[in-house]
Amino acid sequence: MNKVLGIIKKEEQRQLTQLNLIPSENYTSEAVRNAVGSVLMHKYSEGNVGARYYEGNQFIDELEEYCLELVRKVFKLPEDWGANVQALSGSNANLAAYLAVLQPGDTIMGMHLPDGGHLSHGWSYEPQGGEQVAQDTFEYLGGSNKVNISAKLFNSIQYKTDPETQLLDYEKISTLAKKHKPKLLITGGTAYPRNIDYGKMKEIAESVGALYMADVAHEAGLIAGGVVPSPVGIADIVTLTTHKTLRAARGALILAPQTIIKKVNKAVLPGLQGGPFNNNIAGITVGLEEVLLPEFAEYTQKVINNAQTLCTELISRGYHPVSGWTDKHLILIDISDSGLGGRDVAQILAKADIIVNMNTIPGEKRKPNDPSGIRLGTPFVTSLGLGENEMIKIAELIDSVLELIKEKGTEAANSAELAAVKREVANLTKLFKPR
Numbered sequence: 001m002n003k004v005l006g007i008i009k010k011e012e013q014r015q016l017t018q019l020n021l022i023p024s025e026n027y028t029s030e031a032v033r034n035a036v037g038s039v040l041m042h043k044y045s046e047g048n049v050g051a052r053y054y055e056g057n058q059f060i061d062e063l064e065e066y067c068l069e070l071v072r073k074v075f076k077l078p079e080d081w082g083a084n085v086q087a088l089s090g091s092n093a094n095l096a097a098y099l100a101v102l103q104p105g106d107t108i109m110g111m112h113l114p115d116g117g118h119l120s121h122g123w124s125y126e127p128q129g130g131e132q133v134a135q136d137t138f139e140y141l142g143g144s145n146k147v148n149i150s151a152k153l154f155n156s157i158q159y160k161t162d163p164e165t166q167l168l169d170y171e172k173i174s175t176l177a178k179k180h181k182p183k184l185l186i187t188g189g190t191a192y193p194r195n196i197d198y199g200k201m202k203e204i205a206e207s208v209g210a211l212y213m214a215d216v217a218h219e220a221g222l223i224a225g226g227v228v229p230s231p232v233g234i235a236d237i238v239t240l241t242t243h244k245t246l247r248a249a250r251g252a253l254i255l256a257p258q259t260i261i262k263k264v265n266k267a268v269l270p271g272l273q274g275g276p277f278n279n280n281i282a283g284i285t286v287g288l289e290e291v292l293l294p295e296f297a298e299y300t301q302k303v304i305n306n307a308q309t310l311c312t313e314l315i316s317r318g319y320h321p322v323s324g325w326t327d328k329h330l331i332l333i334d335i336s337d338s339g340l341g342g343r344d345v346a347q348i349l350a351k352a353d354i355i356v357n358m359n360t361i362p363g364e365k366r367k368p369n370d371p372s373g374i375r376l377g378t379p380f381v382t383s384l385g386l387g388e389n390e391m392i393k394i395a396e397l398i399d400s401v402l403e404l405i406k407e408k409g410t411e412a413a414n415s416a417e418l419a420a421v422k423r424e425v426a427n428l429t430k431l432f433k434p435r
């Protein structure tokens with residue numbers, strides 16, 4: 001017991017004293033954390049509101065009904081839309097959506113993983129290197145290693161971004177859709193820094209008789225804050241995670257017209273999961289109450305302002321963010337000219353208490369476990385109160401570490417200069433606390 005409490009304390013300190021630039025993470029309020037740590041975790045409640053397989057669920061029903069009501073408000077659901085709030089994670093939400101509307105063996109089409117797509121959008125690769133021969137540079141036919149269950153269950157074809165601009169090319173996606181006739185077209189990803197034209201994607205899907213699913217796991221909070229476009233009411237299915245920019249407890253939501261949600265509910269249970277995590281649903285609900293406060297929209301605007309300031313500063317120091325810019329909370333930087341791969345670079349930055357993750361970039365030539373890029377994001381530091389002046393400082397610190405790496409290679413990790421950067425990070429983070 002004491003050991004675990006000690007670990008929790010140390011992790012809390014780490015989160016508050018290091019500079020956390022992982023775009024998929026955030027710092028929740030104490031109220032959200034209390035809800036997650038509550039007795040609600042004890043209750044089994046397989047089923048949906050008013051129709052459970054276990055007795056004693058009157059308060060769980062009250063909670064889930066309230067959660068659904070807030071989801072409707074936060075994401076401005078059309079009258080005939082509903083939601084499922086029980087998927088345990090974003091990957092499960094995507095799988096549940098697939099099980100709801102597809103048959104095994106059907107064709108799905110999502111974004112290529114190195115270009116920013118997510119594992120759960122049908123990722124597979126060829127372990128011997130190279131790809132199955134594609135006739136078009138925009139087309140990825142996958143490989144023999146079906147890494148994710150979405151590639152095992154379905155025939156996955158992926159579209160790539162434009163090699164020059166690193167942006168989605170809707171005409172090319174349309175051509176590929178006509179060629180492969182997917183049953184489901186998927187957008188969204190973990191590392192695509194630009195907005196997606198949901199209307200165009202829906203048109204492409206419709207033109208080939210496909211359904212369109214928008215996975216907005218990353219952008220959910222920015223959509224709720226009204227600072228980026230929303231696919232709700234345009235796409236046929238919207239999936240999202242609740243713990244990234246949305247700043248609520250860990251979990252996922254599936255939004256769709258009621259006709260599809262009925263199938264989604266069955267896909268979640270009994271198709272995929274057992275009992276929902278009611279404590280997490282409570283933490284998501286408290287998070288959604290906070291999203292409805294005016295401060296949340298301000299927070300999301302600050303997240304974007306911070307990311308764009310960081311991006312501008314890095315560009316002015318000679319770096320090349322993927323696609324040239326960010327519309328949202330994340331930036332991808334090609335670090336291949338530092339002389340080291342993304343893993344070493346991320347590890348050396350971490351020694352200076354700057355926490356980023358290694359990431360593949362479009363046209364990736366290296367392995368996924370040591371790729372050519374690093375990914376930076378602003379949701380967490382913005383929750384701690386850092387603003388645009390601090391982003392300028394962070395760009396300066398990252399640049400100084402990358403220059404040090406160019407000069408000293410892996411030896412940078414043990415240098416006095418890196419220790420000095422770590423002290424600067426400590427001086428910066430001690431001025432801020434979660435708000």
Ligand SMILES: Cc1ncc(COP(=O)(O)O)c(C=O)c1O
Nearest residue numbers: 024089090091118188189190217
């Ligand atoms: C676009 C996208 N979809 C799905 C997921 C999966 O979410 P989870 O980690 O909750 O399974 C992620 C996670 O980063 C994501 O970025």
